[in-house]
Amino acid sequence: GESVGLHLPTLSVQEGDNSIINCAYSNSASDYFIWYKQESGKGPQFIIDIRSNMDKRQGQRVTVLLNKTVKHLSLQIAATQPGDSAVYFCAEKGGGGNKLVFGAGTILRVKS
Amino acid sequence: NAGVMQNPRHLVRRRGQEARLRCSPMKGHSHVYWYRQLPEEGLKFMVYLQKENIIDESGMPKERFSAEFPKEGPSILRIQQVVRGDSAAYFCASSPGRNLGNQPQHFGDGTRLSIL
Numbered sequence: 001g002e003s004v005g006l007h008l009p010t011l012s013v014q015e016g017d018n019s020i021i022n023c024a025y026s027n028s029a030s031d032y033f034i035w036y037k038q039e040s041g042k043g044p045q046f047i048i049d050i051r052s053n054m055d056k057r058q059g060q061r062v063t064v065l066l067n068k069t070v071k072h073l074s075l076q077i078a079a080t081q082p083g084d085s086a087v088y089f090c091a092e093k094g095g096g097g098n099k100l101v102f103g104a105g106t107i108l109r110v111k112s
Numbered sequence: 113n114a115g116v117m118q119n120p121r122h123l124v125r126r127r128g129q130e131a132r133l134r135c136s137p138m139k140g141h142s143h144v145y146w147y148r149q150l151p152e153e154g155l156k157f158m159v160y161l162q163k164e165n166i167i168d169e170s171g172m173p174k175e176r177f178s179a180e181f182p183k184e185g186p187s188i189l190r191i192q193q194v195v196r197g198d199s200a201a202y203f204c205a206s207s208p209g210r211n212l213g214n215q216p217q218h219f220g221d222g223t224r225l226s227i228l
Contacts, residue, residue: 032214043116043203043219044155051214089154093214098207099145099168100217102154 012109019077021106023090026071030094030101035064035075037086038105044089047075052094077108085110114139116206116220117186124226125194133189133223135204142209144187145217146179149201161187162209191225199227 013019025033031052036044050057050064050073057064063076073090087107091100117136125131137144142163147155160168161181172179176194181187191198201224205217 034216036219041221043118043221046216046218049214049216091155097168098143098160099157099171100147100155100205101157102147104154105152 009104010107010109012111013080015080015082015110015112017080019075019080019084019108021075021077021088021090021108023073023075023103024071025073025090025092027092027094027101028068028071030092032093033064033066033073034091034093034100035062035073036089036091036102037084038089039086047088080108080110082110082112084108116204116218118202118204118220118223120223121221122224122226124228126228127195128193131191131194131198131225133191133202133204133225134186135189135206135220136186137204137206138218140208141206141218143207144181145205145207146187146189147203147205149203149222155203158189194225194227196227199225201225 034049035047037047038044048059048062048064050066055066061078065074087105089102089105091102093100119134144161146158149155157171159172159179176192178190201222203219203222205219207215207217
């Protein structure tokens with residue numbers, strides 16, 4: 001069955017350092033991937049997305065990398081700030097459907 | 113510039129009662145999705161609706177749960193005869209209805225349902 005999982009449940013980084021959050025997916029038919037950030041008591045907030053015909057996409061301070069060969073997705077956050085502390089989810093969509101399949105989440109803690 | 117609006121933010125019900133959760137999509141969006149989240153877990157898809165149509169309900173429990181998105185008004189997720197296991201955060205998301213290829217779903221801040 002399809003599934004999306006994360007390697008590291010908790011990541012602690014020093015303020016100013018770069019963060020890398022990883023995600024593995026198993027559905028080779030997935031063609032669209034999204035990273036969301038969720039703060040306590042709030043809904044998931046869109047960060048960045050990538051389509052399967054790309055292997056890299058950059059936003060403001062964030063970069064998403066997609067490796068379809070090993071079915072791996074990563075989110076890189078440059079110069080991590082205390083406001084980046086949250087739970088980060090990867091999600092995939094594919095197989096002709098519209099539903100998103102979410103991973104379990106990675107907690108990012110930024111130390112000042 | 114309202115995003116996805118959900119209400120109530122918190123809902124407390126006793127076992128056996130009914131719960132109604134409402135979701136108004138972002139302006140211009142005609143696709144609505146409902147997800148459920150248990151503590152320290154990812155979101156699980158429940159149902160996908162367009163105006164007056166259920167497109168995919170593969171994640172909905174077979175009994176007690178129903179969803180609608182009428183021509184006018186918000187989408188409603190209805191849980192009848194609630195049980196303690198229904199306690200969770202329920203999130204609604206929306207996306208544009210036009211055929212623009214893959215578009216991100218934008219989420220509301222959820223309804224936290226507690227069953228006593």
